[in-house]
Amino acid sequence: MLAKSLVIFISVGVIAGFSFGFYLLDIKNTNQLVFVEGSSLSIVTEKSDFKKGEEIKITIINSGTNPLTFSDSSYGLKISGLFGILIYSPPFSSVSTTLNPREETTFVWNQIKHDNMPVLEGLYKISSTGFDSTGNKVEKFVTVHIWK
Secondary structure, eight states: OOOHHHHHHHHHHHHHHHHHHHHHHHHHTOOOOOOOSSSOEEEEESOSEEETTOOEEEEEEEOSSSOEEESSTTTTOEEEETTOOEEEOOOOOSOOEEEOTTOEEEEEEOSBOTTSOBOOSEEEEEEEEEEOTTOOEEEEEEEEEEEO
16 A cells, blocks of 8 residues: 555646646747737747758748848848857848738758758757848847757
């Protein structure tokens, strides 16, 4: 027979584990896309955890009500390590581009760096920077985790 206190401690542990798990699940599945009044930019990926070598689909969305202008055709997209070292940016032309409200563009990154070497496992920051009609800088970033 188990002691009454052991049964209580195990029950509290199981309940606390489930509660904490659901709390973390809710945090992990935060919505990356929110439409707002004014100038806003959103970056959406299919998920936040990727296997090594898996293609990452990146969608840049003007989630505001003002048009956004980008200095080149890459929409200011940059992928860097968490320490800010640039890993990859898509090829681009120097022609400025505009993203109207609720418009989007998609890029696919195959986890290859500028030097044609695959990236290592770890956290990576995907960012985009544009400007609204008054010249204010609008930027957004998301992080993705690459696993083995």
